[in-house]
Amino acid sequence: MARIKPQALLIQSKKKKGPTRISTTTIVMCNLIIALVALSLIATYRYWSRRSLDQSGSELSNQEKIDVFGKKDDLPGYAILNTSKGPITVELFKEASPEVVDRFIDLCQKGRFKGMPFSHVIKHYIIKGGGSQELGAAEDWISKGKLRGQLVTSPKHEAFMLGTTKARPDNKGFELVITTAPIPDLNDKLIVFGRVIKGEEVVQEIEEVDTDEHYRPKSSVGITSVILKQEI
Incomplete structure (x- = not known):
């Protein structure tokens, strides 16, 4: 058997250990x-x-x-009227009175009702905030309010409803009215856009304040601020 020379073995070893080429x-x-x-x-x-x-x-x-469009699905559904006698929580009728509720919310955000006094307080009838300090419409309401023989069943005629007068459609004359008794004859004068769900005792306390012959409170009582809420 032929022997492989050492030099040939070295060459073969180098060939086996060399790196594989990448194609x-x-x-x-x-x-x-x-x-x-x-x-x-x-x-x-x-x-x-x-x-x-x-x-x-x-x-x-x-x-x-x-x-x-001034519309939004998540408009506030409630308003807390903070008064000098305590808070009054109101549910807003967003679907029944959308335009009035939109205007009310807009005025609240502008601070329209902050510091608004209750200009007229008529026991077993209404408390009214804002508007003229003169008797005017309030006297007319009282004369009609004495004719309460026929009481119609409707949310607009219940006590503790929140509304605004139809006689003043402009924002500057936007008045707030809360009924304190069922009143069937205000349908032609009042736009109802909410109802009191908490704080009825506060409304009744305001109703009991002393007034002059023109139903104006002798001591200052009114709304200090309004807080809008989506849920209560």
């Missing part, structure tokens, strides 16, 4: 995979960026609609 095809495939991953990441980033912009635009459009 050109493998290099090309790796580069393609890297490129595809990079393109995929870029496409994903662009997709989410575009989606985020679309959502922002959609929210802006919705806000613009709210600003234009």
Whole structure:
């Protein structure tokens, strides 16, 4: 048997231990995979960026609609009238009197009722805030209120209802009226847009204040602030 020379063995050993060469095809495939991953990441980033912009635009459009129409699904459904005698919680009739409720909420946010005095207090009838200090409509209401023979069953004729007078449609003359007894004859004078659900005793305490011959309170009593709430 022929012997392999040491030099030949050394050459064979170097050939076995040498690094394996990477083919050109493998290099090309790796580069393609890297490129595809990079393109995929870029496409994903662009997709989410575009989606985020679309959502922002959609929210802006919705806000613009709210600003234009003045409507919103989550309008406050309750108002707390803080008075010098205590708080009165009122449920607002958003569906039955939407326009008046919208105007009331807008005026509340502008601070229209802060410091509003109760200008007239008529026992077993109404307490009225804002408006003229003269007798005017109150005297007319009393003369009609004496004719209470026929009592109609309706939420508008119950006690502790919140309304505003029809005679003053403008914001500056927006008056608040709370009935203190069932009154069937105010339908043509009062727009009812809420009802007292808590604080009836406060209404009755205000009703008991001393008044002059024109039903004006002798001591100052009124609304100190109004808090709007979506839920109670």
